[in-house]
Amino acid sequence: MTTSDSPVTEEELHAYVDGELPADRQEAVAAWLAAHPEHAALVAGWRAQADRIRARYGAVAGEPVPERLKLDRLLRQDRSSGRRWLGYAAAASVAAFLIGGGAGWAARGVTAAAPSNFDAITADALEAYKLYVVEVRHPVEVPGSERTHMTQWLSKRLDSELRIPDLQSIGLKLVGGRLLPGPTGAAAFYMYEGPSGERFTIYCAKAATPETALRFKEGQRFAAFYWVNDKVAYAVSGPADHDRLEQVAKTVYEQVDKSGARKS
Amino acid sequence: MATFGQNVEATIPALRRYARALTRDSDIADDLVQDTLVRALRSEHLFHGGEIRSWLYTILINLNRNRLRSLSRRPMISSLEDNDAPDLAGPEGGGRDIERALATLVEDQRNALLLVVLEGLSYREVAEVQGVPIGTVMSRLARARAQIKNFLDGGRPALRRVK
Numbered sequence: 001m002t003t004s005d006s007p008v009t010e011e012e013l014h015a016y017v018d019g020e021l022p023a024d025r026q027e028a029v030a031a032w033l034a035a036h037p038e039h040a041a042l043v044a045g046w047r048a049q050a051d052r053i054r055a056r057y058g059a060v061a062g063e064p065v066p067e068r069l070k071l072d073r074l075l076r077q078d079r080s081s082g083r084r085w086l087g088y089a090a091a092a093s094v095a096a097f098l099i100g101g102g103a104g105w106a107a108r109g110v111t112a113a114a115p116s117n118f119d120a121i122t123a124d125a126l127e128a129y130k131l132y133v134v135e136v137r138h139p140v141e142v143p144g145s146e147r148t149h150m151t152q153w154l155s156k157r158l159d160s161e162l163r164i165p166d167l168q169s170i171g172l173k174l175v176g177g178r179l180l181p182g183p184t185g186a187a188a189f190y191m192y193e194g195p196s197g198e199r200f201t202i203y204c205a206k207a208a209t210p211e212t213a214l215r216f217k218e219g220q221r222f223a224a225f226y227w228v229n230d231k232v233a234y235a236v237s238g239p240a241d242h243d244r245l246e247q248v249a250k251t252v253y254e255q256v257d258k259s260g261a262r263k264s
Numbered sequence: 265m266a267t268f269g270q271n272v273e274a275t276i277p278a279l280r281r282y283a284r285a286l287t288r289d290s291d292i293a294d295d296l297v298q299d300t301l302v303r304a305l306r307s308e309h310l311f312h313g314g315e316i317r318s319w320l321y322t323i324l325i326n327l328n329r330n331r332l333r334s335l336s337r338r339p340m341i342s343s344l345e346d347n348d349a350p351d352l353a354g355p356e357g358g359g360r361d362i363e364r365a366l367a368t369l370v371e372d373q374r375n376a377l378l379l380v381v382l383e384g385l386s387y388r389e390v391a392e393v394q395g396v397p398i399g400t401v402m403s404r405l406a407r408a409r410a411q412i413k414n415f416l417d418g419g420r421p422a423l424r425r426v427k
Contacts, residue, residue, distance in 0.1 A: 010406060011402050011406070014402060014405050014406055014409070015387070015402075018380055018381075018387070018405075020386065020387055042413075045413055046409050046413075049362070049365075049381070049409060049412050049413070049416075050381035052361070053285065053362055053366070053377075053378070053381050053382055054381065054382060056285070056363060057281055057284055057285040057382055058281065058382070060277075060281040060284045060285075061277040061278055061280065061281040062277070063277075063280070065276050065277065065280070066294060068294070068298060069276055069280070069294060069297055069298055069301065071269055071272065071273050071301065071305070074298070074302055075305060195307045195311055195319070196307075196319060196322040196323050196326060197303060197323055197327065239395075241395060
């Protein structure tokens with residue numbers, strides 16, 4: 001509930017300029033501004049900024065769309081160029097997210113409650129990310145289209161029966177995977193992509209501890225859920241959106257859980 | 265009812281406008297729009313309804329962020345041409361003032377301000393596109409406007425916050 005004489009905040013002044021205030025409050029702020037010339041000048045300045053931005057760029061939307069941006073043409077090119085573009089975009093995006101996220105993780109350190117050799121695995125996941133950042137041309141060694149081959153190959157190298165989760169049901173497509181060096185030997189690394197280009201990765205390595213509960217670690221830009229299931233440690237990383245990441249991690253957990261009932 | 269493709273196509277002029285203001289370079293902007301469209305077409309099966317326009321802005325912002333990150337990893341010699349480096353010179357006459365002022369903004373603030381004033385998105389829509397609470401959108405707007413004012417008033421650009 002607002003009244004015409006309640007104090008006006010700076011937030012409200014922005015909302016006023018952007019037409020985000022309810023009608024009655026809009027009038028109240030206008031009246032308040034009439035009595036406060038300094039603030040009125042500030043508001044006029046913001047409006048002038050917006051006018052200049054629109055004057056500078058508004059006309060772009062009226063220009064004819066260049067041939068190369070026509071959808072028909074893009075669809076044709078897309079079919080002929082195969083996966084080249086996707087590989088590049090995937091690498092760039094993963095690198096971006098790891099640079100921001102890795103630093104956050106490193107700064108926070110590894111939780112003291114972690115069981116033995118779990119520290120080494122989570123730290124190693126981070127090291128692997130850092131290594132991966134410089135790898136722009138080859139985001140994955142094996143594309144997601146070769147899931148069967150990748151499962152066999154990585155299972156053999158980790159000497160453990162791995163399953164590569166299918167996350168299509170929550171909107172994530174498998175980009176592919178790669179083999180990485182881990183503290184206990186080989187580690188497997190899978191990358192998934194969502195509808196807006198957001199990426200999630202799964203890191204798996206053999207652990208000495210048979211089981212742990214699900215744990216959560218959050219950095220500035222990304223976060224990870226990690227756990228050990230049947231002597232395999234998993235770290236599921238993604239953008240720092242707890243609910244979404246939890247949904248991803250739980251879906252992964254359900255699919256890799258070997259103690260529960262297995263569908264096959 | 266319009267198809268997915270028709271909805272995407274109808275948004276292209278606005279995407280070009282937004283990309284031009286974000287990058288302040290017409291070739292880079294159209295590259296960005298092209299990548300956004302290719303990504304959208306490939307991800308059609310992952311689009312679960314909602315506002316196509318907001319979804320496209322989200323993709324474009326993500327791709328632009330990737331582009332800026334890859335620029336920042338290049339050696340200095342190429343960053344002399346970097347459109348997104350903070351502009352240390354003061355204001356000049358003509359229409360380039362506002363362009364230079366935008367160049368001094370932190371990326372998230374520039375993204376938010378342009379979505380509101382140029383693209384006409386509501387605070388709620390910007391919050392969805394940026395994946396942050398509305399309060400964060402409002403503080404980004406406030407900081408962006410203060411910075412632009414400071415720049416246009418001839419002050420030195422405020423120090424960019426180190427993340």
